Amino acid sequence: xxxxxxxxxxxxxxxxxxxxxxxxxxxxxxxxxxxxxxxxxxxxxxxxxxxxxxxxxxxxxxxxxxxxxxxxxxxxxxxxxxxxxxxxxxxxxxxxxxxxxxxxxxxxxxxxxxxxxxxxxxxxxxxxxxxxxxxxxxxxxxxxxxxxxxxxxxxxxxxxxxxxxxxxxxxxxxxxxxxxxxxxxx
Amino acid sequence: xxxxxxxxxxxxxxxxxxxxxxxxxxxxxxxxxxxxxxxxxxxxxxxxxxxxxxxxxxxxxxxxxxxxxxxxxxxxxxxxxxxxxxxxxxxxxxxxxxxxxxxxxxxxxxxxxxxxxxxxxxxxxxxxxxxxxxxxxxxxxxxxxxxxxxxxxxxxxxxxxxxxxxxxxxxxxxxxxxxxxxxxxx
Numbered sequence: 001x002x003x004x005x006x007x008x009x010x011x012x013x014x015x016x017x018x019x020x021x022x023x024x025x026x027x028x029x030x031x032x033x034x035x036x037x038x039x040x041x042x043x044x045x046x047x048x049x050x051x052x053x054x055x056x057x058x059x060x061x062x063x064x065x066x067x068x069x070x071x072x073x074x075x076x077x078x079x080x081x082x083x084x085x086x087x088x089x090x091x092x093x094x095x096x097x098x099x100x101x102x103x104x105x106x107x108x109x110x111x112x113x114x115x116x117x118x119x120x121x122x123x124x125x126x127x128x129x130x131x132x133x134x135x136x137x138x139x140x141x142x143x144x145x146x147x148x149x150x151x152x153x154x155x156x157x158x159x160x161x162x163x164x165x166x167x168x169x170x171x172x173x174x175x176x177x178x179x180x181x182x183x184x185x186x
Numbered sequence: 187x188x189x190x191x192x193x194x195x196x197x198x199x200x201x202x203x204x205x206x207x208x209x210x211x212x213x214x215x216x217x218x219x220x221x222x223x224x225x226x227x228x229x230x231x232x233x234x235x236x237x238x239x240x241x242x243x244x245x246x247x248x249x250x251x252x253x254x255x256x257x258x259x260x261x262x263x264x265x266x267x268x269x270x271x272x273x274x275x276x277x278x279x280x281x282x283x284x285x286x287x288x289x290x291x292x293x294x295x296x297x298x299x300x301x302x303x304x305x306x307x308x309x310x311x312x313x314x315x316x317x318x319x320x321x322x323x324x325x326x327x328x329x330x331x332x333x334x335x336x337x338x339x340x341x342x343x344x345x346x347x348x349x350x351x352x353x354x355x356x357x358x359x360x361x362x363x364x365x366x367x368x369x370x371x372x
Contacts, residue, residue: 013349019226020346020354021207040205043229043239045323053229053239053325079361086363090371133319137231137327139239155348160206160356162341163199164372165364168206170346171357175265177272178351185276186350 001081003105003118004150011050011144014124017076018044018052020170022158023085025077026054027106028062029114030069034106036098036117037062038089040161042074050144051129057138061093066140070128071112074142075120079157079169084119086165111146121156122149187267189291189304190336197236197330200310203262204230204238206356208344209271211263212240213292214248215300216255220292222284222303223248224275226347228260236330237315243324247279252326256314257298260328261306265343265355270305272351297332307342308335 018024026037041055052074056063066072077085084102091098099106099115106115109125116123125148130141150156155174159167178186204210212223227241238260242249252258263271270288277284285292285301292301295311302309311334316327336342341360345353364372 016349163202167361169359173355175353180272
C-alpha cells in the first residue's frame, strides 16, 4: 500500500479536507493499546482554534481509548484503501490489533501519543477540547493541534459513504466560482 | 431551472444525503421575512430521532430568523444551480429577498413555516431540538421531522466545497463493498 509523503499544514485550514465529508479513520492509543475506527459523522466547528465535532458511539472500543486518553488522530484515507477502510469499520479492536491485521503503518505524531496512519493522505493530531456532549450525544469536540497533509496528488480521491455498502468517490470534476466570492468568504 | 418531483422519505435515512458532506441551502421564515443561506458545516448526530448538527454563524441574517422561529428547511442543491448557491452564500438577506433575486421557488412544507426550495434535489423540514450550544459554538441541533427526496436521478450530483471558490462535484464513480459489511452496519 502506498504511503504518502506529507508536509506540515496550517490547522485552521483542515476544513479544506473535512468539509467535503470524507470517511475518516480515527486512530487512538491508551496505555498499551492502540486502535483504529472508521467514522463518517463529523463536522468543522471553528477555524481557529481548529475545532471539529466527531460522533463516536459508546459501543466502539475506540470510545474508551479516546475518552480516557483525551486524544486521537483523524486520518483521511483514499479510494485505494477503501476495502481496508470497510474492514476496519466492520471489526472490533477488542479482538484484533487493527494495525497488524490490516498491514497499516503506525507513525509517531508530534503532539499526541495516538499514532498517525502512514497510508492515509492526511493526518490531523487532535486533543479533546470539549467533552460536554460526550454523554448526551457521543459527541467529542477535538482541537486539531497539528496537521500533516500529503504533498501530492493535489486533490485526493476521498471516499464518501452513501449507504448500502456503497461509497461515492470524490471526482476529479471541479466547479470553479472564485470570482463570485466576496473577499474573506473563500 | 429544473424543479424536482419529490416523494416522502424516511427521516432516519436522511443521513444517506448528509453523510457525503454536500453544501446545503438552509431556508427559513419568521414573521414576514424569509431567507436562504448556504451552509457547509453540518453533521449527522442520530438516526432516530433524525438529529443533525448545523453551524450557523451569528453574523448571518438567517441566524436570527432560525433562532427565533426555532425551525428551518435544509435543502440539497445539485451542480446545475452551483452558481446560484455561491451567490446566495455571498449576499445577505438583510438587503435582498433571495427567493426573488435568484428566481427560486418557495414551496410550503407540511410541518414548518419555512419554505422548501423546489429547485433542490431534497428538502428536510427541521425543528430546533437542542439550543444548548447555540451561544457557545453557533451550533444548532435540528430534528428532521419530514423529508422530501427527488425520485430521479437516483444519485444526485451534489457539490462539496474545497475552498478557494472551488467545489468537488459528487462523481458517478462508486466503490461497492456491500458484502464486507456486517448485518446492521449498512
